[in-house]
Amino acid sequence: MMRYQRLVHTIARRAGLDEAIAADVFQEVFARLLRHLDTLREPQRLQAWIVTTAKREALHQRARARREIALDEPPADRDDDATLAPQLVDPGPLPDELLDELQQLERLQRGVERLDERCRALIGALYRDDAPPAYEVIAVRLAMPVGSIGPTRARCLDRLRRLLLAG
Amino acid sequence: MKPLEHQTDAELLDSLRRARDELSDAPAQAIERAIALWPAPVPVSVEALADAAAAALRLVQAVLSFDSRAGGPLALGLRGAAPDTLHQLVFTAEGRDIDLRIEAGPAGYEIAGQLLGPDEPGNVLLAPEAGGEPLRVAIDEFGEFRFTPVDAGRYRLTLQTGGLAIELPVVEAGPRR
Numbered sequence: 351m352m353r354y355q356r357l358v359h360t361i362a363r364r365a366g367l368d369e370a371i372a373a374d375v376f377q378e379v380f381a382r383l384l385r386h387l388d389t390l391r392e393p394q395r396l397q398a399w400i401v402t403t404a405k406r407e408a409l410h411q412r413a414r415a416r417r418e419i420a421l422d423e424p425p426a427d428r429d430d431d432a433t434l435a436p437q438l439v440d441p442g443p444l445p446d447e448l449l450d451e452l453q454q455l456e457r458l459q460r461g462v463e464r465l466d467e468r469c470r471a472l473i474g475a476l477y478r479d480d481a482p483p484a485y486e487v488i489a490v491r492l493a494m495p496v497g498s499i500g501p502t503r504a505r506c507l508d509r510l511r512r513l514l515l516a517g
Numbered sequence: 518m519k520p521l522e523h524q525t526d527a528e529l530l531d532s533l534r535r536a537r538d539e540l541s542d543a544p545a546q547a548i549e550r551a552i553a554l555w556p557a558p559v560p561v562s563v564e565a566l567a568d569a570a571a572a573a574l575r576l577v578q579a580v581l582s583f584d585s586r587a588g589g590p591l592a593l594g595l596r597g598a599a600p601d602t603l604h605q606l607v608f609t610a611e612g613r614d615i616d617l618r619i620e621a622g623p624a625g626y627e628i629a630g631q632l633l634g635p636d637e638p639g640n641v642l643l644a645p646e647a648g649g650e651p652l653r654v655a656i657d658e659f660g661e662f663r664f665t666p667v668d669a670g671r672y673r674l675t676l677q678t679g680g681l682a683i684e685l686p687v688v689e690a691g692p693r694r
Contacts, residue, residue: 356542363541382597454520459536464633507529
């Protein structure tokens, strides 16, 4: 669950759900996982199952919220045909390309978390701010010789790439 | 988005900034509520449980994240790159990765691996799935371990390190099916 919590929560929020409804989606995904665990024979499919389930549940909640908002509108403003007809779930906010990208970004973040402490600290210092601080500042912060920052940066990012390649 | 493995250093840092902005952790309360849904611990082998209890270790289950013999995303398009005699797997648990290689040799199989993560000493136990006395080897200073020769068959591996007993899903030393 800890491995997938970030993905599920992000998918729910990207669907435009507020924190409370996103929490409901979160619960539902893991409750459903518990119910279907016996049928999930291939561990390598687990992430795909979780992402698909999170997407469907988030879009379902989004459509539900829109129907409720529409029903709350004064009758004169409401198009009855639109609210009573079954709403096709519009995958608009969660296209497959976005879900693929979110999974890649999550995989990247998880990769950094698996690095040793020194690399985590250096990479963190380099990406935490949009404009990374000068190496002289990082050197003081991390108690490293300023001349070693460039080579260590390269080694750490290479290590990250190898971790990602290994899965 | 360019595959992560092919991104330059600058691109990786940019991607990390995007990850920082795009991804969000679930609130602690939501996580606790979800954990509370699970009524019983994940089933583990009796042997690993007894061993962990004896060593006062916390038992965790590793999850498969790469299989050179699987199709689809798990093989990362690398299927077929390894020779038929070599089966590569990667498992993940508690912020650690276990890189496992099962290889056929003239005298039997070799099950070897490396623990990637915090630098901690430990042992690895190898037991037949059907039960029996496990073999035990130490994890060396590079995080590596090796069992050789090993008969063809299905095995449970348990890594005891960092206060944890990390149990891997059953693996098979055998030819590609």
